Amino acid sequence: MSEIIDNSDTQTRLLSINRYLNAGAFVRVRKLLHDIPAGDVALLLESSVTKTRDDLWQMLDADFHSDVLEELSEDVRNGIIGKMMPSSVVDALEDMDTDDLAETLSTLPEDVLNSILKSMDTQDRLRAEKALSYGEETAGFIMNTDTITLRHEVSVDVVIRYLRLKSELPENTDTLYVVNRQDLLIGTVSLARLLTSSPDVSVEEIMDDEPISIKVDMQESEVASMFERYDWLSAPVVNNEGILQGRITIDDVVDIIREDAEHSMMSMAGLDDEEDTFAPVGQSTKRRSVWLGVNLITALLAAAVSDMFEATLSQLAVLAILNTIVPSMGGVAGNQTLTLVIRGMALGHVSTTNSIWLVRKELAIGFFNGLIWAALIASVIAIWKQDYMLGAVIAFAMMMNMIAAGLAGATLPIIMKRMKIDPALAGSVILTTITDVVGIFAFLGTATLFLI
Amino acid sequence: MSEIIDNSDTQTRLLSINRYLNAGAFVRVRKLLHDIPAGDVALLLESSVTKTRDDLWQMLDADFHSDVLEELSEDVRNGIIGKMMPSSVVDALEDMDTDDLAETLSTLPEDVLNSILKSMDTQDRLRAEKALSYGEETAGFIMNTDTITLRHEVSVDVVIRYLRLKSELPENTDTLYVVNRQDLLIGTVSLARLLTSSPDVSVEEIMDDEPISIKVDMQESEVASMFERYDWLSAPVVNNEGILQGRITIDDVVDIIREDAEHSMMSMAGLDDEEDTFAPVGQSTKRRSVWLGVNLITALLAAAVSDMFEATLSQLAVLAILNTIVPSMGGVAGNQTLTLVIRGMALGHVSTTNSIWLVRKELAIGFFNGLIWAALIASVIAIWKQDYMLGAVIAFAMMMNMIAAGLAGATLPIIMKRMKIDPALAGSVILTTITDVVGIFAFLGTATLFLI
Missing domain, CATH: 3.10.580.10 (CBS-domain)
Known part of the structure; x- marks a missing residue:
């Protein structure tokens, strides 16, 4: 009879393995692990915290090691290999296709890789070295050599x-x-x-x-x-x-498509694509701190811009209250443009033939966005604070910042790509710095000129 | 002889079509369009501005309409179909497989769909209605019926x-x-x-x-x-x-994998997944304004929180200058957690069995992030502003906000998913609102207590 699968089946299976594991019913866990496909075992390992992951790996038949390792993401796989005996790793690698072998070996830390290569016999080592000889992320690296x-x-x-x-x-x-x-x-x-x-x-x-x-x-x-x-x-x-x-x-290509699409999202939040959701606290804290550090510098830069207007701020506290609105709107609008252009470049839609058109378009959207939101914020402030001049000042700043946001959001990724910098990684930080600085300058500068 | 393809070939082909088009060499364009695969024609159309897109479509052989329509993204396809005669659309639809027919028809505006269904003969209409009978985004909807x-x-x-x-x-x-x-x-x-x-x-x-x-x-x-x-x-x-x-x-599934992975990124910036990079300015401005409107409300909310501390701000202008640092750091840290959890849920790694562990982990990271960045910002402020008490106040606020960010970033998507709200769409707005409000309250509130 055919086995009809739906979502709940997989989830149920994972739940029951967890239950058996917690109850110490290791024989049952071992049997279940033996019966489910390698892809499901990989999903189970990736959904588990480090301690459970190690326990499950111990219970897995050595025959399945190679199939499961192939399916794991880099971080999780390296964590497991790091704890295996080199000889067991070599046994698992022997069963792998060339492309999976290359992928697995290339992401290992240098010392682990060397100790594994040393444990291999000559024939296997030659095969491994051949697989590694193609540049990472090239067709040669992901191909299989078993053609008919x-x-x-x-x-x-x-x-x-x-x-x-x-x-x-x-x-x-x-x-x-x-x-x-x-x-x-x-x-x-x-x-x-x-x-x-x-x-x-x-x-x-x-x-x-x-x-x-x-x-x-x-x-x-x-x-x-x-x-x-x-x-x-x-x-x-x-x-x-x-x-x-x-x-x-195609099965290898599917992984690349998912990784490429995820890469932009993860990079824009300052995360590594392969970041393991269940990594230990210390490792995650350390990894995320670089991004937070960069953001602290940009936040201090924005504060330094405000600092130039200390005299103005001390005379009119209302400016302090409204100072975050214009930078925030600029950041959001710029980020929309940036995201759209980064995706367009990833899909191959944005090229030299149309990038100027695209910049002009986003500039026009920035202009119209500026008109809309300047009018709206001016009305809100005029009513809230009963001050028409203040409304006019914030409207002007909004207009300036929306145009800056459109321009920066469209040109930054195009320039960065030409400079071979990944726009998904550095684009949003630079963009936010620009919209913060322009927003604060335009708002507090105009206020200093007209309200003091 | 085999044709070896690399990136530059495709780009060159697209460039030369553009060049012929601009030079008015329509016969050459027509010939090139005839010779390249449907996927390339689709890429060319998606990389073109609306005007060029319409011209190219006019020059394309009617025999290829169906193949090319299948490969286009929703926005672009609907734009083209909207300008075609219903009878030409019907001709193109006749050649489509069931899954592509269902996909194409389901995304059309009601009035266009009705006029097309009316132009079909009975047999085709029955096939179309059968294809549409399965719920959108289900297996029935994306399947082909031509099995052996x-x-x-x-x-x-x-x-x-x-x-x-x-x-x-x-x-x-x-x-x-x-x-x-x-x-x-x-x-x-x-x-x-x-x-x-x-x-x-x-x-x-x-x-x-x-x-x-x-x-x-x-x-x-x-x-x-x-x-x-x-x-x-x-x-x-x-x-x-x-x-x-x-x-x-698998070829239909590949599209779904890419769309699913892109969906989170586009939603987090408040964009529609199918957003056409080369849509007219008016349409793009309108689509993006909803998100900017939501953001304006949250920015005003943050300003209203600051407004509660007007007396404090008017006495100490330095607070106005530093008021953005803590909310900004909280927003970035919270967004990292949010992105990671959203991706984990998309990959099926986050489930009821491990979500409590995950929340605890992110809370712990928030705590350690708080310690690190509180210490650092306290030192920076103490040196910059020569005020140890001010440094202590901002450090406390940073600590509070980092913990709030970790907690909100991890719990929001889990709660939203249970409430059947898409966390990628609404998560970041709610998160930023929380980190803004907590950050401003903690900073200005503590400052009011200890510095005034």
Whole structure:
């Protein structure tokens, strides 16, 4: 009978493992861990606090180590490997595909990596070094080398007989590759095509002889956007000469797509993408402190700007009360523009051809936003504080800051990308500094001129 | 020969289309649009301003309309459909798979949808209504109905002969489904398995007889996380009785994964996920104003809190200068926690079993953050303003606000999710309001008690 899965099934399973664990029913936990897929074990480990995670790992069959490690995020995986014996790590790594091996090894701390490489036999070490030889985040790094290749002159019947000699095809094989004597990729044949073709035609007649292939040094995020754009399940990887090197499958690309999309959100809050939700308090405090430190400096900078107007502030306390409104609105408006442009760049929509148009557009939105919110805040203040001049001053400051916000929000990520700085990481801090400084200057400066 | 693609190729192609378009070389544009894949045409349209987008659409072969519409994001697609003749829309929709048809129709404005349904012939309208009958964002909504089914008793040889009668298999077919006479799903056979099996064994012998299937009413984000967790390429969809209804393929799931991951980032900045980067100024200004309005209210709320301390502020202008530091640090720290918990919930890591642990952890981080930044700000202020008591006051306020930030950042999303409110959308506004109010109260309140 088929097993119908829904959300509650997975949650229930995780809940019951937790219950057994707390009750000390380790035999049951061990059995459950044995019965559920590696992806679920990984989810369970990632949803557990460090102590429980270590206990669960102890109870997991060593045969499953490799499958589960593949599915874990970097932080969690490194935490577990750091506590394993090098020899057990080596055993787990032996079972991994090339791409997972490269991914796992590349994120390990230097000393752990060295002790693991030392424990490997020569053959495994060579394989590991080959996997690590491609630059991180390139196609070569995420590809698998287990391709099935054909010659163009053989018939479909011969191909099918050849496949029947194998007990199974490499995981997620949907396409076979046609190469010449020099291993140059000359075509591709999907399994579906093979099955719908008459047995006596040759591979040459049914192959796609203009296959799109990926170069080993292409960036992984570019690979991911091609998979998305062309709805691929897999794609061949070739070197600069067009020689077949391996293949990339969609399951690895899915992880990259999620990571790329998450990266912007996490970076904008000053967090590492791979940040483990259940990391110990000390580690998390330390990691987040850099970002808070940067923010403290910008907050002090804003205070220093206000400090220049101390005489004004001491004469009119109402300015102190309203001083946060204009910077806050500028920060929010600028952040909307910044987020939109960062996403547009990630999706490949923003390029040199349209960036000037985009800056002009955001400037125009800043102008109209300025008009709307200046009018509104002027009315609110005029009524609340019964002071029309004060309303006019805050309206002018709002107008200035909204324009600055639109301009900064659109140009910052474009400039930063050209300077090879990640706009998701540093963009929002710089933006907020700009909108704070412009907002305070415009408000307190105008107030000093007209109200004192 | 194989075509090796890298990033620059796609960019160059887009650049030259833009150049031809500006030069009025429409014949060349038309030819290029004809030669590139639908995914690239969609990227080009999404990267263009509204005017160019309309021109390009005019030059696109009607045969490609359906393929390109499928690849576009909601906002852009609706803009284009809104300008097409209903009869042309109907022609494009006829060529779509069920899942793309449902997706396209469901996002259209009511009046456009009605005029299109009216232009359809009965058969197409029935298909459209069937596609729309499943709840939006469910498995039924995103599934395709073009499955290939087998009987368990036939041999591999017979299956292969049967497939050869078809000129091609439905797009992205990697698995065939085995059903009984009642269409109950009883097994699955991958194409790879079929090709590696001996011709005279029966389907029953090689099928996976415990296939995991998805129920039609499962939420699409849950479907996506299962595809990620189990590295699937496709999965069968069944109704409550286990009767096969269709299949979901990874290419549709990839879009959901990207949208889910982007949703949090866009929502946290008060933007719609599908927001078109190149929308006209008026439309963008209007859409963003709701969020700015909400923020203005919270900024006024913070100002009202400061207003309660007007007497204090008029006596000590230095308080006005430093009044923004504590709220700002609280906002940043709280936002880090909020982002982390929201992502943890999206990945399924945060659940009832560990949420109390998580709140305690973030509270502890808030406490240690408080200690660190209170000590630092006290030293800075004591040196800058030569006032130890002032340093002590701001340190106390920082301590209070960091704890409030950790507590609010961790509990808000958990509470909001239980109340079925999207924490990514409303979380950051409420959080900032809390850290502003607590920060100002703690700072100005303590200052009033000890410094005046």
